[in-house]
Amino acid sequence: MTGNMVFDATRPVDDRYSPPPLGELEELAAALAEGRLSGGAPDLPHYEAELAGWFGTRRALAVNSGTSALHAALVALDVHPGAEVLVPATAPIVTAMPILTCGATPVIVDTTPGALAMDPADVQTKLTRRTKAAISLPLWGYPADDTAAAAILAAAGVPLIEDACQAHGTQVRGRYTGTLHRAGCFSTHDRKLLATGEGGFILTDDEELADRIDFYTHLGHLRGHVHGVNYKLAGPLAAIGRCRLRYLNTQLRIRREHAHTLLAVLPAGGPLTELPYGDGDQPNYYNLVLTAPPHQAPAIAAALANAGLPPDSRRYDYQPLYHRPIFTRQATSCPNAEALTAATFQLPVHPALSEATIGWVADRLRDLAERQAT
Numbered sequence: 001m002t003g004n005m006v007f008d009a010t011r012p013v014d015d016r017y018s019p020p021p022l023g024e025l026e027e028l029a030a031a032l033a034e035g036r037l038s039g040g041a042p043d044l045p046h047y048e049a050e051l052a053g054w055f056g057t058r059r060a061l062a063v064n065s066g067t068s069a070l071h072a073a074l075v076a077l078d079v080h081p082g083a084e085v086l087v088p089a090t091a092p093i094v095t096a097m098p099i100l101t102c103g104a105t106p107v108i109v110d111t112t113p114g115a116l117a118m119d120p121a122d123v124q125t126k127l128t129r130r131t132k133a134a135i136s137l138p139l140w141g142y143p144a145d146d147t148a149a150a151a152i153l154a155a156a157g158v159p160l161i162e163d164a165c166q167a168h169g170t171q172v173r174g175r176y177t178g179t180l181h182r183a184g185c186f187s188t189h190d191r192k193l194l195a196t197g198e199g200g201f202i203l204t205d206d207e208e209l210a211d212r213i214d215f216y217t218h219l220g221h222l223r224g225h226v227h228g229v230n231y232k233l234a235g236p237l238a239a240i241g242r243c244r245l246r247y248l249n250t251q252l253r254i255r256r257e258h259a260h261t262l263l264a265v266l267p268a269g270g271p272l273t274e275l276p277y278g279d280g281d282q283p284n285y286y287n288l289v290l291t292a293p294p295h296q297a298p299a300i301a302a303a304l305a306n307a308g309l310p311p312d313s314r315r316y317d318y319q320p321l322y323h324r325p326i327f328t329r330q331a332t333s334c335p336n337a338e339a340l341t342a343a344t345f346q347l348p349v350h351p352a353l354s355e356a357t358i359g360w361v362a363d364r365l366r367d368l369a370e371r372q373a374t
């Protein structure tokens, strides 16, 4: 089922992944025949149970986007106007916007050198009486081992949630990202490993928190006791999610194989290495992420962009959160995050890339590493 994209060396490598047909049409036909297409459709509880089963959590709550998942989790943790939420400087704006939606203030913390974990010393410094939550971010599906920050936050009674929107199947110390802390928030937008078009879900083992999220995202179940919003996922999207969840393990395996093929061409001692992660950790390869010494990074970014493989710094103008106009008031010194954002290169390794495409990318990487080494 791999390699369904035709390779064309004159076009950039397509980083948008569409899975092969996985029985969605049949499931959608069944959903249409049943008649209920809303968030009250019978597929919803099945989808939620299957998500909880796949990840091994007590509860999974389907919602209509990753943004909704983050917002609902923050609201359920009592992040109210005037509260503060710690977020790493590596966060894209989509991670931090739900904090603004709560009327709260993002407090930006640096990461540890060369990694995505929050710097525990910076977390300690930036905790205040107003800190109501913190967000761990396994960006690009790479592990963010926030064990040290979590201990500091736990001592202060501050819940940690995960923005695992890109990290379906990523593991930290042998456990799935999104199940490591109080709640895990996922997106199922088209670009994600589990794609339903738009959509998302929240995982938690905390039944009380799950119930609060459930009531909030379902307009308080119209009982009039608590305030809520309509963040329900539509039935047909849950039906698609159910089909595609069954393929997630296969997809993870193929992404890892592609990543290992590319990593194998990098010369030992050369300028390009994989973004490091710990023993027992495992990226899901949403992207393969390479890194290089700071003085070589600009030339490598330019060469990759010229080859049709633009890194996020070129393609999305990816840079620390406080460089974005709506977050400049939260600017703070984050040298580690500055270095990481400037010297990381993201490459697609999704299952639809053919052997020829992966081979072509491998050739570009080998050339580039050899040229930069001399």
Ligand SMILES: Cc1ncc(COP(=O)(O)O)c(C=O)c1O
Residues within 6 Å of the ligand: 065, 066, 067, 068, 092, 094, 095, 139, 163, 165, 166, 186, 187, 188, 189, 198, 199, 200
């Ligand atoms: C890291 C991260 N957080 C949050 C989101 C928001 O998810 P959604 O687009 O489903 O609202 C995304 C999706 O792009 C993401 O990649």
